Amino acid sequence: MHGINLFIYLCNVILICINRYLIEKTMKLTVNINLGGYAFNVDEDAYERLRQYLKTIEKEFSGETSSAEIISDIEGRVAELFKMRLNTYKQVINMKDIEEVMDTLGSPELISGSEPAGSEPRTASSSRRIYRDPDGRIFGGVCSGLAAYLNMDALVMRIIFAILILAGGFGILIYLLLWIVLPEARTTAQKLEMRGDPVNIENIKESVKREFDTVKKKMNL
Numbered sequence: 404m405h406g407i408n409l410f411i412y413l414c415n416v417i418l419i420c421i422n423r424y425l426i427e428k429t430m431k432l433t434v435n436i437n438l439g440g441y442a443f444n445v446d447e448d449a450y451e452r453l454r455q456y457l458k459t460i461e462k463e464f465s466g467e468t469s470s471a472e473i474i475s476d477i478e479g480r481v482a483e484l485f486k487m488r489l490n491t492y493k494q495v496i497n498m499k500d501i502e503e504v505m506d507t508l509g510s511p512e513l514i515s516g517s518e519p520a521g522s523e524p525r526t527a528s529s530s531r532r533i534y535r536d537p538d539g540r541i542f543g544g545v546c547s548g549l550a551a552y553l554n555m556d557a558l559v560m561r562i563i564f565a566i567l568i569l570a571g572g573f574g575i576l577i578y579l580l581l582w583i584v585l586p587e588a589r590t591t592a593q594k595l596e597m598r599g600d601p602v603n604i605e606n607i608k609e610s611v612k613r614e615f616d617t618v619k620k621k622m623n624l
Contacts, residue, residue: 446496456505461474467608472611476591480508484508488503507603533585534585544587548597
């Protein structure tokens, strides 16, 4: 009887050891990072790939006058794409997520012209979203935001609202409601989405440079 109990005990110990071994072999280590103001858990191999990607971006744009702003906006977009891939049942960024984000944003070497010959540019899908436009606003940016979304002149949209106001005052109510409901396009990615432009490295770079040049002109630098 004691021999049977001992045999069962040894079998349980062996099974526990095998289980722990399999867990250690199949479980990946994760790295906690802060990107764009958000914290993420990333698989160790995915983290190394992401680190190389961001390092390449930093190197490619180090000579730009607005390099800090470009890199910051790119990192912010990466964080947004990471958040879209997480949910209640998925809390860790893996290699597949990294590759998809890189495909969406594109290669920094290709933008700078240092990509090997024969490489094809990656194109990110574009989708328009309605925002209030802080750059072209007179009051709340509603008219300029709607105009950008509808791909029309902001002056035409302002005339439409003026007619609605004169026709019975409904224009004021509609404008105020949209001012409350519509978010403001704060980031470069949101401004690109507002115009329907693909949110990739090239467009982020060009958008930041335009804003930087506009500020310099206003300040007479």
